[in-house]
Amino acid sequence: AIRQDYQVELPLRAIFECPTVSELAVRLGESGDATREYHAVIALRTSGNRTPIFCFHPGGGLGTVYGPLAAACGADQPVYAIQARGIESGEEPHQSLEEMIDCYVTSIRSMQPHGPYRLLGWSFGGTLAHAAAVEIERRGETVSEVILLDTALGQVRTADGVMPTQEDFETAFAHQVGLHQSCHGLRELRLGPSSEVMTPRVNMVKSLLEQFN
Numbered sequence: 001a002i003r004q005d006y007q008v009e010l011p012l013r014a015i016f017e018c019p020t021v022s023e024l025a026v027r028l029g030e031s032g033d034a035t036r037e038y039h040a041v042i043a044l045r046t047s048g049n050r051t052p053i054f055c056f057h058p059g060g061g062l063g064t065v066y067g068p069l070a071a072a073c074g075a076d077q078p079v080y081a082i083q084a085r086g087i088e089s090g091e092e093p094h095q096s097l098e099e100m101i102d103c104y105v106t107s108i109r110s111m112q113p114h115g116p117y118r119l120l121g122w123s124f125g126g127t128l129a130h131a132a133a134v135e136i137e138r139r140g141e142t143v144s145e146v147i148l149l150d151t152a153l154g155q156v157r158t159a160d161g162v163m164p165t166q167e168d169f170e171t172a173f174a175h176q177v178g179l180h181q182s183c184h185g186l187r188e189l190r191l192g193p194s195s196e197v198m199t200p201r202v203n204m205v206k207s208l209l210e211q212f213n
Helices: 002-006 013-017 021-029 064-073 097-111 124-138 166-177 198-212
Strands: 041-045 053-056 079-082 117-122 143-149
Touching: 041 064, 041 097, 053 064, 053 124, 064 079, 079 097, 097 124, 117 124, 124 143
Parallel strands: 053 079, 053 117, 117 143
Antiparallel strands: 041 079
């Protein structure tokens, strides 16, 4: 309707950045164009005094999938999503993972210049979050948490060459965040079909973030 009535291509991110009719009206009135130059970070929730959490897009590239997480975390937790370039009309995708991570980290630091940083990624987003954490630390900043949801594990082996089991990873994670290994929340971290992921994970992630705070 907006496209037909105002001849403006409204990017999907605008719905999240301008959630009210009045805010959208202001956006539409900016030089008569609601489109903007690509920026990797989408503000899902800007209010709150807690350390922001940056959520990396899964394979589909959309950062807006974290909308339910932002809503569940409450008004005191700022939540930002990282969205791929190439989703909106006229955008050219990144040409390499290195280019993508450089862009994402630069965008994150434009929002939060210094650490510690809190990163989260679902599915392929977990791989991106880990790569971003490495790059952030390479630039001399600190990362306090990297939360991975349904992210495929690489070929990690112990010093004696044995492939760790799922239980080994759960034990290590429990030790890292101070949870008992049998905690129900840990079982929610098991890999599962993507269609069953986001809604069951929201409360678990919210609980984890509250513990880290």
